[in-house]
Amino acid sequence: MYRKFRSPTSLIRASMSLQNFKSELVKRRALLIVPFAFAGLVAVSSKSAPRDKSQEDPNQEIEIVEFDDRGRRIGLKRVHKVAKSDAEWKQQLSAQQFYVTRRGSTDSAFTGTYYEFHGAGLYRCVCCGTALFSSDTKFDSGTGWPSFRAPIAQENVREIKDMSMFMERVEVVCKRCTAHLGHVFEDGPAPTNLRYCMNESALRFALFPGLEQ
Numbered sequence: 001m002y003r004k005f006r007s008p009t010s011l012i013r014a015s016m017s018l019q020n021f022k023s024e025l026v027k028r029r030a031l032l033i034v035p036f037a038f039a040g041l042v043a044v045s046s047k048s049a050p051r052d053k054s055q056e057d058p059n060q061e062i063e064i065v066e067f068d069d070r071g072r073r074i075g076l077k078r079v080h081k082v083a084k085s086d087a088e089w090k091q092q093l094s095a096q097q098f099y100v101t102r103r104g105s106t107d108s109a110f111t112g113t114y115y116e117f118h119g120a121g122l123y124r125c126v127c128c129g130t131a132l133f134s135s136d137t138k139f140d141s142g143t144g145w146p147s148f149r150a151p152i153a154q155e156n157v158r159e160i161k162d163m164s165m166f167m168e169r170v171e172v173v174c175k176r177c178t179a180h181l182g183h184v185f186e187d188g189p190a191p192t193n194l195r196y197c198m199n200e201s202a203l204r205f206a207l208f209p210g211l212e213q
């Protein structure tokens with residue numbers, strides 16, 4: 001049988017349990033908030049840290065391999081690095097190209113046309129024109145991003161350990177202008193077993209001459 005009135009002791013107990021309940025509620029709210037805070041952190045971290053290109057020495061010389069428009073190797077060439085201010089890049093690039101190449105952003109999967117395009121031609125850096133990939137090594141990865149088994153020349157790209165997104169990945173950048181291109185994963189097809197997962201916004205494709213339609 002329930003008592004109609006509570007004794008002062010039971011009121012104190014009730015008050016204490018209310019305090020406990022409130023403090024429990026605060027804890028639960030904190031637990032609820034944590035995953036969202038974590039997700040926010042992931043969203044922020046999914047972009048590679050912006051690199052200040054104005055700090056790069058444009059007079060620095062590097063070696064890259066030159067290719068003609070038919071994708072034929074011309075040979076090693078010493079060139080100056082390309083360094084421009086954000087304002088200069090914004091004049092040259094679309095907003096999406098700027099955020100991908102200069103801020104490390106990522107194109108949404110299955111956007112653009114390159115991921116499902118397999119015409120014969122050369123993919124150059126959208127920022128500096130360095131030859132990066134050939135259609136010869138392109139394959140359909142099913143990921144929604146243009147994918148290649150290998151760069152056209154290892155000398156033309158730089159691979160950097162990327163610890164963002166709480167995982168270890170390998171970022172691929174253009175050696176001449178340090179544009180963010182994408183990432184390379186070790187789950188590609190033979191013979192390299194590599195998958196260069198690239199952003200269309202970082203690439204400029206041209207059909208091999210004579211194959212234009």
Ligand SMILES: [Zn+2]
Pocket residue numbers: 125126127128129130174175176177178179
């Ligand atoms: Zn470049």
